[in-house]
Amino acid sequence: MSFLRSAVKHLALAGASLALLASAASAQDSAPREPKGTLTIGWAWDPGTMDPQMHRARFTQIISHAMRDKLYYLPPPGLGLAPLVAEDVEQVDDTTYDLKLRQGVKFHNGDELTSEDVVYTFERLWDPATKSPRASMGNMANVESAEVVDRYTVRFKTKVPFGPPNQAIPGLNFAAQEIMNKKVDGARTLEETRTAAPMGVGPFKFVEWTPNQRVVMDAFLDYWQGAPGVERIIWRTIPEEATRVAELLSGSVDMIYPVTTDFVDQLRAANMKLEIVPGSSMRMLQMNVREGSPFADPEVRRAMNVAIDKDAIAEHIYRGLAVVARQVSGIGQEGYNPDYDPFTYDPEAAKAVLSKVTKPIEMLTVPMFELPAQFIAEQLRGYGMNVSTKIMDTAAFNAAVEAGDFDLALAFAGYGTGEFVGAYYNNHFECSRLATGRIRTGFCSEDLDRKYAELRRELDQARWQEKMDEINRELTEVHMPWVPLFIEAEVWAMQPHVQGFVGSSTGQMFDLHKVTLEK
Amino acid sequence: MTGFPGGAAADQKARFQESRDRPPVRDRENRELERSRFPVKPERLRGLEGNFVVWRFIAKRLLETAVVVLGVSVIVFVLLRIMPGDPVQLLFGEGDDADLAASREMYRQMLGLDRPLPVQYLIFLKEIFTLHLGNSLVRGGEPVIQMVGRALPLTIELSIFALVIGLLIAIPVAVLCALKQNTFWDRGGTGFALIGASMPNFWQGILLIMFLAVWMPVFPVSGVLAQHITIERITGAPFTDAVLTGNWEGARSAFMHLVLPATTLGTTLSGQFVRVLRSSLLEVKHQEFVHAFRARGIGEPTIVSHLLHNALPTTVVIIGMRIGMLLSGTIVIETLFAYPGMGFLLVQGINARDFPVVQGVVVLLTVLVVLSNLIADIIHAWLDPRVKLAYQKGK
Numbered sequence: 028m029s030f031l032r033s034a035v036k037h038l039a040l041a042g043a044s045l046a047l048l049a050s051a052a053s054a055q056d057s058a059p060r061e062p063k064g065t066l067t068i069g070w071a072w073d074p075g076t077m078d079p080q081m082h083r084a085r086f087t088q089i090i091s092h093a094m095r096d097k098l099y100y101l102p103p104p105g106l107g108l109a110p111l112v113a114e115d116v117e118q119v120d121d122t123t124y125d126l127k128l129r130q131g132v133k134f135h136n137g138d139e140l141t142s143e144d145v146v147y148t149f150e151r152l153w154d155p156a157t158k159s160p161r162a163s164m165g166n167m168a169n170v171e172s173a174e175v176v177d178r179y180t181v182r183f184k185t186k187v188p189f190g191p192p193n194q195a196i197p198g199l200n201f202a203a204q205e206i207m208n209k210k211v212d213g214a215r216t217l218e219e220t221r222t223a224a225p226m227g228v229g230p231f232k233f234v235e236w237t238p239n240q241r242v243v244m245d246a247f248l249d250y251w252q253g254a255p256g257v258e259r260i261i262w263r264t265i266p267e268e269a270t271r272v273a274e275l276l277s278g279s280v281d282m283i284y285p286v287t288t289d290f291v292d293q294l295r296a297a298n299m300k301l302e303i304v305p306g307s308s309m310r311m312l313q314m315n316v317r318e319g320s321p322f323a324d325p326e327v328r329r330a331m332n333v334a335i336d337k338d339a340i341a342e343h344i345y346r347g348l349a350v351v352a353r354q355v356s357g358i359g360q361e362g363y364n365p366d367y368d369p370f371t372y373d374p375e376a377a378k379a380v381l382s383k384v385t386k387p388i389e390m391l392t393v394p395m396f397e398l399p400a401q402f403i404a405e406q407l408r409g410y411g412m413n414v415s416t417k418i419m420d421t422a423a424f425n426a427a428v429e430a431g432d433f434d435l436a437l438a439f440a441g442y443g444t445g446e447f448v449g450a451y452y453n454n455h456f457e458c459s460r461l462a463t464g465r466i467r468t469g470f471c472s473e474d475l476d477r478k479y480a481e482l483r484r485e486l487d488q489a490r491w492q493e494k495m496d497e498i499n500r501e502l503t504e505v506h507m508p509w510v511p512l513f514i515e516a517e518v519w520a521m522q523p524h525v526q527g528f529v530g531s532s533t534g535q536m537f538d539l540h541k542v543t544l545e546k
Numbered sequence: 547m548t549g550f551p552g553g554a555a556a557d558q559k560a561r562f563q564e565s566r567d568r569p570p571v572r573d574r575e576n577r578e579l580e581r582s583r584f585p586v587k588p589e590r591l592r593g594l595e596g597n598f599v600v601w602r603f604i605a606k607r608l609l610e611t612a613v614v615v616l617g618v619s620v621i622v623f624v625l626l627r628i629m630p631g632d633p634v635q636l637l638f639g640e641g642d643d644a645d646l647a648a649s650r651e652m653y654r655q656m657l658g659l660d661r662p663l664p665v666q667y668l669i670f671l672k673e674i675f676t677l678h679l680g681n682s683l684v685r686g687g688e689p690v691i692q693m694v695g696r697a698l699p700l701t702i703e704l705s706i707f708a709l710v711i712g713l714l715i716a717i718p719v720a721v722l723c724a725l726k727q728n729t730f731w732d733r734g735g736t737g738f739a740l741i742g743a744s745m746p747n748f749w750q751g752i753l754l755i756m757f758l759a760v761w762m763p764v765f766p767v768s769g770v771l772a773q774h775i776t777i778e779r780i781t782g783a784p785f786t787d788a789v790l791t792g793n794w795e796g797a798r799s800a801f802m803h804l805v806l807p808a809t810t811l812g813t814t815l816s817g818q819f820v821r822v823l824r825s826s827l828l829e830v831k832h833q834e835f836v837h838a839f840r841a842r843g844i845g846e847p848t849i850v851s852h853l854l855h856n857a858l859p860t861t862v863v864i865i866g867m868r869i870g871m872l873l874s875g876t877i878v879i880e881t882l883f884a885y886p887g888m889g890f891l892l893v894q895g896i897n898a899r900d901f902p903v904v905q906g907v908v909v910l911l912t913v914l915v916v917l918s919n920l921i922a923d924i925i926h927a928w929l930d931p932r933v934k935l936a937y938q939k940g941k
Contacts (some may be wrong), residue, residue, distance in 0.1 A: 160637060475610050
């Protein structure tokens with residue numbers, strides 16, 4: 028467990044200050060080397076498409092990112108942004124940003140990356156004819172245009188002020204979109220781009236894709252950060268975890284992902300290496316604060332916040348592969364304060380209030396949280412509450428909680444971009460989203476929205492931090508629409524000869540060019 | 547009074563004469579049937595008539611298939627729509643869009659999911675009858691027909707292997723059980739059948755993986771082919787294609803990858819086959835012709851072959867029904883062994899609420915199940931002349 032705690036500390040520090048001003052850590056490792064061996068990765072998915080703009084899936088992006096670099100990315104293990112093929116961003120005025128590209132970055136066909144390619148990438152993304160589900164990610168709906176200034180400079184214009192570069196970059200979606208090749212991709216139809224060899228500036232070149240079986244890619248020797256450590260990567264689609272584990276134990280794959288707690292002991296016993304980092308998805312109890320629900324009363328919500336033995340869940344159900352969450356902002360996320368520990372487990376105080384809640388309560392959740400849900404329900408029953416659990420598949424669960432027709436739900440909220448200001452606040456707490464069914468709990472506060480608007484306008488970093496802290500505290504301790512529970516770890520298992528892999532909190536597999544096989 | 551005795555005798559004689567000249571009853575009935583069906587001379591059509599009846603039977607069943615497909619299309623379409631959760635919601639998840647609801651709505655419109663349900667259903671129907679089956683909502687718009695084209699040959703090959711393994715196990719066990727009825731061998735065989743039919747094949751698959759792929763690595767754990775092998779595509783079924791192209795390394799690899807999933811499926815099937823075949827064999831075993839064979843001193847292997855020939859028709863019908871189940875019921879095994887056939891596709895589609903994929907796969911599987919039952923019926927008729935006669939009489 029200590030490894031997870033040290034990872035948490037590391038992430039908290041990384042999250043406290045964005046790595047924007049730092050140079051790309053990965054760029055420093057450029058000693059010439061010769062790629063060796065084949066890295067076989069057994070994972071649960073098939074990318075579905077080779078088009079980097081026609082998906083919303085993390086696993087598709089993992090494949091895409093291995094072959095196409097982005098402007099910015101989140102260096103593992105943390106959630107802070109760092110430049111990749113971008114060098115710098117300058118704010119020209121309130122709504123204009125000039126982005127400088129690295130020079131000498133090569134595509135797999137030898138073309139040099141220029142501002143034309145970056146502009147093409149974003150224009151293709153926004154083109155309604157593309158029908159990209161990524162077109163409106165982040166704050167993209169408020170981006171006006173991307174224009175070529177010179178060979179290595181792109182100008183982005185926004186409809187509204189996005190603030191200083193460190194706040195603007197996540198909204199501009201620089202870290203979410205892989206750069207395409209204007210000459211090659213521009214000549215392809217949508218259908219061709221779906222299946223054709225991706226042409227990027229990433230560390231690996233496309234070789235073959237057999238849908239639902241394997242994706243094969245070879246080292247790109249002219250990669251701008253130096254040749255990758257392995258000659259070839261083969262991604263094998265193995266949806267069943269027991270089979271993935273068997274493949275690793277039999278030695279036919281080098282690495283597997285994802286790994287759940289069920290198999291961790293078995294893998295440790297077989298001397299497999301585990302890479303464990305806290306994930307980027309908050310698991311919480313969402314309480315319906317609407318009229319008629321027992322949780323409309325803030326005192327009941329406060330009692331709920333001291334009622335659950337979260338340490339026991341992390342320790343016994345997740346066997347140490349989860350970190351307890353006590354604030355609305357997740358570990359490593361913007362606004363997370365490692366010194367803030369608001370609620371302490373207090374069953375006596377909880378019982379005094381919760382024993383008066385007589386209404387039968389159905390706690391909704393999804394199959395992956397069945398065990399913690401049953402643990403929590405049992406604990407709440409111990410206080411005299413009449414709580415039962417209802418396990419639903421994800422689609423049905425989402426539909427039920429978004430309709431607001433529930434009292435209690437063991438739910439989850441991701442923060443893979445590391446942002447709090449933006450999608451995370453907007454989609455869970457902002458009053459304007461009540462009408463669209465986004466605020467599941469029914470909670471919102473106009474006073475908090477006003478503070479949030481001030482925060483967005485704040486340019487001074489110290490004051491920004493104060494305001495962010497205040498919002499985090501008010502949500503956690505004053506309004507309490509959630510009981511933050513825990514954050515599960517992202518776990519990779521690998522053969523001992525796999526070196527240099529660092530897992531990302533976002534569940535991504537970045538910096539694969541640094542992996543080597545020491546057989 | 548009908549007349550004097552002499553007259554009665556003559557009448558009786560005449561009737562006897564008439565009955566001698568008259569063709570046998572069955573033949574006569576057939577001729578009457580022929581006359582009613584064909585205005586031309588029935589003798590000229592006698593050779594064709596059997597074929598005509600079979601074709602008429604097939605045409606009728608195909609028409610029924612169309613009705614079944616139409617019914618299934620309505621059911622699957624409606625069920626998918628009334629199930630909670632929609633594909634766009636799952637696709638976007640707890641996404642990073644500043645206005646997630648607006649993004650979802652925009653994408654729903656782009657996919658046409660905002661159109662009235664009858665319109666969506668008519669589009670679906672058109673796609674079925676043009677054999678297009680629509681585009682996946684989550685795999686970057688991949689045509690479903692392409693996905694099915696990849697998955698179906700894999701499932702068919704796996705099913706055939708499973709069927710062969712099932713029969714290779716079932717026939718000797720059933721024969722042994724029937725010949726040694728009520729002995730240790732019989733009880734052992736029926737016990738095996740019971741275990742085979744009732745053991746969860748997921749668990750059985752995991753056991754096979756652990757024993758034969760991890761602890762004693764004889765076979766690969768999962769997948770379709772070794773990762774360094776590529777096979778030229780002809781049918782899409784890897785073992786068949788490897789054999790057709792003379793790629794023996796590929797054929798060996800495909801075969802080794804098929805063994806564990808096919809054995810898992812095959813043992814389950816064999817359990818069911820043993821029970822049916824054993825009882826059919828027992829029925830035949832006590833018939834007089836078997837005693838006659840034995841009385842003439844005919845050897846046991848010949849008797850067993852006659853027993854099987856007479857017991858097989860019932861088993862063929864069961865096999866036909868099982869083929870349908872095999873094609874659609876390999877969901878768990880295909881997922882466990884990372885074998886991307888139809889079941890694998892269906893699970894992917896259901897989890898992502900990928901409507902066109904689920905609709906397309908279900909409709910196609912329906913057609914295949916009905917067709918496999920039809921083929922089983924035809925083979926049944928071919929094996930058992932009594933059934934053929936029943937068709938010919940229009941029963």
